[in-house]
Amino acid sequence: MAKATDLDDVMRDGILRGTMEPGSWLRMEELKARFAVGFSPIREALSRLVGEGLVEFEANRGFRVKGLSRADLLDIAVTRTAVEGAALRRSIALGDDRWEASVVGAMHRYRRTAAVAFDTDNGLSQWEAAHDELHAALIGACGSPRLMMLQHRLQEQHLRYRRLIVVPHVGAEAHIAEHEQLVEYALARDLDAAVAHIERHMMITVDALSNAEF
Amino acid sequence: MAKATDLDDVMRDGILRGTMEPGSWLRMEELKARFAVGFSPIREALSRLVGEGLVEFEANRGFRVKGLSRADLLDIAVTRTAVEGAALRRSIALGDDRWEASVVGAMHRYRRTAAVAFDTDNGLSQWEAAHDELHAALIGACGSPRLMMLQHRLQEQHLRYRRLIVVPHVGAEAHIAEHEQLVEYALARDLDAAVAHIERHMMITVDALSNAEF
DNA sequence: ATTATACTCATTTTCGAAAATCATTGATAT
DNA sequence: ATATCAATGATTTTCGAAAATGAGTATAAT
Numbered sequence: 001m002a003k004a005t006d007l008d009d010v011m012r013d014g015i016l017r018g019t020m021e022p023g024s025w026l027r028m029e030e031l032k033a034r035f036a037v038g039f040s041p042i043r044e045a046l047s048r049l050v051g052e053g054l055v056e057f058e059a060n061r062g063f064r065v066k067g068l069s070r071a072d073l074l075d076i077a078v079t080r081t082a083v084e085g086a087a088l089r090r091s092i093a094l095g096d097d098r099w100e101a102s103v104v105g106a107m108h109r110y111r112r113t114a115a116v117a118f119d120t121d122n123g124l125s126q127w128e129a130a131h132d133e134l135h136a137a138l139i140g141a142c143g144s145p146r147l148m149m150l151q152h153r154l155q156e157q158h159l160r161y162r163r164l165i166v167v168p169h170v171g172a173e174a175h176i177a178e179h180e181q182l183v184e185y186a187l188a189r190d191l192d193a194a195v196a197h198i199e200r201h202m203m204i205t206v207d208a209l210s211n212a213e214f
Numbered sequence: 215m216a217k218a219t220d221l222d223d224v225m226r227d228g229i230l231r232g233t234m235e236p237g238s239w240l241r242m243e244e245l246k247a248r249f250a251v252g253f254s255p256i257r258e259a260l261s262r263l264v265g266e267g268l269v270e271f272e273a274n275r276g277f278r279v280k281g282l283s284r285a286d287l288l289d290i291a292v293t294r295t296a297v298e299g300a301a302l303r304r305s306i307a308l309g310d311d312r313w314e315a316s317v318v319g320a321m322h323r324y325r326r327t328a329a330v331a332f333d334t335d336n337g338l339s340q341w342e343a344a345h346d347e348l349h350a351a352l353i354g355a356c357g358s359p360r361l362m363m364l365q366h367r368l369q370e371q372h373l374r375y376r377r378l379i380v381v382p383h384v385g386a387e388a389h390i391a392e393h394e395q396l397v398e399y400a401l402a403r404d405l406d407a408a409v410a411h412i413e414r415h416m417m418i419t420v421d422a423l424s425n426a427e428f
Numbered sequence: 429a430t431t432a433t434a435c436t437c438a439t440t441t442t443c444g445a446a447a448a449t450c451a452t453t454g455a456t457a458t
Numbered sequence: 459a460t461a462t463c464a465a466t467g468a469t470t471t472t473c474g475a476a477a478a479t480g481a482g483t484a485t486a487a488t
Contacts, residue, residue, distance in 0.1 A: 004442075005273045028470065038443040039471080040254055044261045051265010053360075059219045060449050062470060079360040082300030090292070146267075146293040150364070218472075242440065252473040253441080274479050276440060 004041035008048045015054050015065055016159050023067035026055070052153055073161050077206040080154045081199050087139035087147040088198055092191050095141035100187060106130070106137035107183045114176050128162065134179060138186055138198075158205075165208070178204070218255035222262045229268050229279055230373050237281035240269070266367055287375050291420040294368045295413050301353035301361040302412055306405050309355035314401060320344070320351035321397045328390050342376065348393060352400055352412075372419075379422070392418075 014020040031042050046063045049055040056066050091099065110130045117127040132155050139151055178201055185194035228234040245256050260277045263269040270280050305313065324344045331341040346369050353365055392415055399408035 032444095038441095040257065040442055043254065043258055043471085044441095047258045047261035048265055051262055060470060075358050075360050078300075078304070078358045079364070082296055082361060086292075086296030086299070144289050144292045146289050147296060150293070246474095252471095254472055257441085258471095274440060 004037055004045075007035060007037065007041050008045035010035070011045055012049060012052075012054060012156075015049070016156060016163075018160065018163055020065050022065050022160070024065050025061075026063045026065065028062065053157060068160060068164075074206060076154055076158050076161070077202050080151070080158065081202045083147055083150045083154060084135070084139060084202070085195050085199055087142040087144065087151060088186070089191055089195050090142040090144065090147075091139045092141075092186055092189055092194055094143055099137075099141035102137045102140055103134075103183060103186060106134040107179070110134045110179060111176065114172060117172065128159070131179075132159075134183075138182070171208075218251055218259075221249060221251065221255050222259035224249070225259055226263060226266075226268060226370075229263070230370060230377075232374065232377055234279050236279050236374070238279050239275075240277045240279065242276065267371060282374060282378075288420060290368055290372050290375070291416050294365070294372065295416045297361055297364045297368060298349070298353060298416070299409050299413050301356040301358065301365060302400070303405055303409050304356040304358065304361075305353045306355075306400055306403055306408055308357055313351075313355035316351045316354055317348075317397060317400060320348040321393070324348045324393060325390065328386060331386065342373075345393075346373075348397075352396070385422075 011020070020026070026046065028039060028042065032039060035042065043063075046055055047057070050057050050063070054066055055063050057063050095103075110127075110133075113123070113127040113130040117123045120126075135155065136148070136151065139148060142148065182194060182197050182201065185197055225234070234240070240260065242253060242256065246253060249256065257277075260269055261271070264271050264277070268280055269277050271277050309317075324341075324347075327337070327341040327344040331337045334340075349369065350362070350365065353362060356362065396408060396411050396415065399411055
């Protein structure tokens with residue numbers, strides 16, 4: 001079935017989508033049966049996910065999906081603020097026209113997907129994907145592989161929490177306005193305004209989520 | 215010999231100390247013989263190190279020690295600036311007396327080890343260790359597990375470059391003065407001065423290293 | 429001479445039987 | 459009754475034989 005090299009992709013997907021429950025143990029025999037492979041590829045893929053922070057390992061007890069908590073959600077936000085703030089600062093300072101073009105393009109797609117987010121079945125996840133791509137585009141010119149990689153991983157981890165709450169129909173407009181403003185600052189190369197805005201933005205997301213049950 | 219769970223520690227050590235050459239392939243049979251274990255624990259440990267950014271993996275070609283380059287050294291510095299800057303800002307804002315005490319203590323040990331760094335055989339690595347501990351102590355009150363973990367990993371990665379150049383006997387005084395100043399700002403809770411100082415500090419280290427041959 | 433194809437060989441990668449581990453249960457002694 | 463220790467069982471973890479892979483080499487075809 002699934003090639004062994006892509007096993008971590010499949011499992012990452014399961015963890016991010018909540019199919020594999022946060023905090024639950026990952027029993028070897030079960031995974032072996034589920035994915036129709038031997039022990040080695042499974043352990044290897046899980047070890048990679050440990051490094052990514054999605055899975056925890058306890059010697060002789062096995063692997064488990066990393067749990068969710070308010071403290072962890074806050075920590076993700078704090079770290080995202082540090083990483084994305086610095087990356088955005090550099091990106092705005094270094095970005096050329098190609099960067100501007102990619103931001104404009106991503107913003108366009110973001111607007112479009114937001115407009116139909118509640119119409120179709122997977123409209124919401126389309127919007128979410130466009131949102132994440134917009135953020136990635138904004139820091140795309142920062143020139144630091146590590147900062148971009150960290151942003152990507154933190155976005156993934158954040159995704160697990162976003163999926164837990166129902167996005168209110170009404171909030172959409174404010175959400176869009178937030179990003180219009182952010183992109184405007186970025187393209188105007190207003191460094192301080194953009195960074196201040198994105199830092200505030202991170203915390204708003206936490207506030208919205210911290211009322212949720214989990 | 216070495217318990218299988220600690221295999222990654224042993225290999226990490228080898229990579230950081232340069233025993234395992236940067237860019238070189240890690241042949242399975244060789245590692246199997248060297249550590250007297252089977253394939254599985256080796257692959258697992260290496261997979262963990264992939265997540266930490268010390269090892270690269272290419273499907274069906276195997277694992278290799280991550281190479282060194284000027285671009286990579288600069289990227290480490292950029293990322294360290296982002297992570298340690300933000301962490302220090304939070305640490306200064308949130309730190310209590312216990313934090314102050316740990317900083318004072320770490321600074322004391324740093325001074326002591328610096329004084330005898332060139333006297334004994336392993337004096338230099340003692341000094342290096344104390345230096346890293348001082349930086350860890352400074353951000354110790356930031357309250358973010360992720361920022362502290364990232365700082366630790368980046369410090370490790372930076373270590374591989376530090377080992378490449380010979381620390382000049384003369385530079386020691388300036389190095390100590392830098393840290394005296396930094397600690398002073400931190401304990402005085404002068405947030406902006408401390409953060410500005412540490413950001414400059416990161417770049418100084420890069421400059422010193424970028425003249426080295428590699 | 430150059431491209432295409434089959435064959436080697438060194439190496440990675442997978443597999444499941446077997447060993448190791450830990451929590452639990454049951455037996456025994458105080 | 460409670461503590462101590464041995465047996466049990468469920469599960470993780472290791473191991474090396476065997477399969478899969480890809481790079482290199484030889485052979486054949488145009």
